[in-house]
Amino acid sequence: MQVDEKIAELERMRRIKEQMEQEEQADTTENDPLTVEKALEGIHEGKLDLGNGEFMEFEIRKYFKQEIPFVMFKNFYQASQEEDSGLILVNHDRNVGQIMSWNPEKRKAVTLNQWANLLVNGMAANRMHAKVIKKEKLKTLEYICFEVPAGSSVVWNIMFRFKDRFQWFSGNYNCLAQDADTYGVCMEAMVWELDQWMSGQEGAQSDHAGEQKS
Numbered sequence: 001m002q003v004d005e006k007i008a009e010l011e012r013m014r015r016i017k018e019q020m021e022q023e024e025q026a027d028t029t030e031n032d033p034l035t036v037e038k039a040l041e042g043i044h045e046g047k048l049d050l051g052n053g054e055f056m057e058f059e060i061r062k063y064f065k066q067e068i069p070f071v072m073f074k075n076f077y078q079a080s081q082e083e084d085s086g087l088i089l090v091n092h093d094r095n096v097g098q099i100m101s102w103n104p105e106k107r108k109a110v111t112l113n114q115w116a117n118l119l120v121n122g123m124a125a126n127r128m129h130a131k132v133i134k135k136e137k138l139k140t141l142e143y144i145c146f147e148v149p150a151g152s153s154v155v156w157n158i159m160f161r162f163k164d165r166f167q168w169f170s171g172n173y174n175c176l177a178q179d180a181d182t183y184g185v186c187m188e189a190m191v192w193e194l195d196q197w198m199s200g201q202e203g204a205q206s207d208h209a210g211e212q213k214s
Contacts, residue, residue, distance in 0.1 A: 034182055039189035043071055056186060063087055064102055069197055071190040072098065096175045096183050103168045112142050119144060138195040147177050156180040160191050
């Protein structure tokens with residue numbers, strides 16, 4: 001083999017090696033599961049790259065007299081209904097929905113576990129089997145992730161409420177169970193972001209009250 005041929009062969013092997021490394025890195029990126037922490041980063045940046053050529057965009061909208069800031073999917077929903085008592089946003093093609101309900105009527109205080117049991121029993125009374133997947137307490141919010149059969153599909157839900165303030169408020173975001181690792185994770189991150197915002201507001205109010213006392 002001539003020197004030029006050896007150089008050409010080495011160059012060819014180098015390109016093949018680089019291509020294999022790039023493909024391996026791409027496969028690893030695509031196989032990494034989406035986490036709530038990564039989804040939160042996307043919410044802060046306004047856009048999330050799912051790694052498969054699909055992007056999700058986010059925006060913040062304030063609702064109700066208290067102007068509570070909710071994170072929404074941007075340019076996503078095909079139908080909406082807004083009233084004083086709540087808001088419904090739906091994407092029929094993706095089977096994704098975001099619902100917020102505001103009920104000023106006094107409610108009996110129940111713990112997170114009691115709330116989950118009421119949910120399961122209420123579903124059972126309507127001949128629906130709700131499977132609770134997760135119960136989580138954050139600083140100002142708490143939520144339940146659960147699945148419910150719907151025809152030939154299974155719907156993943158995250159229902160959340162404020163623990164102390166605004167106890168008459170609740171939210172329910174949902175998607176198909178098969179999309180829980182993408183849309184579901186993003187909606188859980190939306191709840192985390194709302195909790196962080198509300199926690200910051202409470203901290204600011206406490207600091208302000210301390211300044212007034214001093």
